[in-house]
Amino acid sequence: MRTFTLFSSVAFASTVLAHGNITSPPARQPGAAMQKVCGADAVAAVLADGTGPLENIPSSGSANCNIFLCKGAQFADNQANVQTFAAGEVVDFAAQLPIPHEGPANVSIIDLATNTVLGQPLIEFDTYADENLAVLPANNTAFSVTIPEDLGTQCQVAGECALQWFWFGTSAVQTYESCVDFVVAA
Structure with a gap:
């Protein structure tokens, strides 16, 4: 009985622990404004496992x-991490994927006021983090x-845009997301 309980606990823990997030450039973190x-509860969930899926983050129900x-x-908690990039600049990302789950992924520029993608994704993966592979692709x-050249005056004010x-x-039917706040140098 103890062996079964131990095995069940380990199996359960392996399904609820980390999955993935961006570690560089600095991604948004929870704070007082998010709380x-x-x-x-939402802040506690992200602090407990910043790599967990969105579906595991409870919300207070606030509109x-x-x-x-x-x-x-929230942007208010992350103003010190706003990155400045130039149009045409190549931005290197590092992702942590402790528990892979195959599926599509991308990085896009998001208009934060409308939660819409500006232009086309900057990189797309039709298949990403495939748990069936012995080793994930580098x-x-x-x-x-690459930061697009055609953003015009968009993304020049902190809090307008994020690399998502x-x-x-x-x-797994789970969603993962990280946002990097940035401005494009005028």
């Missing part, structure tokens, strides 16, 4: 809380995107 909008926009993390955890890493684990 005010999404609740203490202003959108877990599917930057995990609910470009799943280290890849680069978005991954959907098809079999």
Whole structure:
């Protein structure tokens, strides 16, 4: 009986622990503004496992809380991490994928006011983080995107735009997301 209980506990823990997030450039983190909008439980969930799926983050039900926009993390908590990039600049990303789940992924520029993609994705993976592979392709955890030349005046004010890493684990039916706040140098 103890062996079964131990095995069940280990199996359960392996399904609820980490999955994936962006570690570089600095991605949005939870803080006091997120707690005010999404609740203490949402902040606690992200702090307990920043790589967990969006579906595991509870929301207070506030109309202003959108877990599917930057995990609910608020710009007000992340102003010190705003990155400045030039049009045409290549930005290197590092992702942590402790538990892979195969599915599509991309990095896009998001208009934060409308939660819409600006232009085309900067990089796309039809199949990403395939748990059936013995070793993940190197470009799943280290890849680069190029800041578009055609953004015009968009993304010149902090808090307008983010680089959003978005991954959907098809079999797991789980969504992962990280946002990097940035401005394009004028």
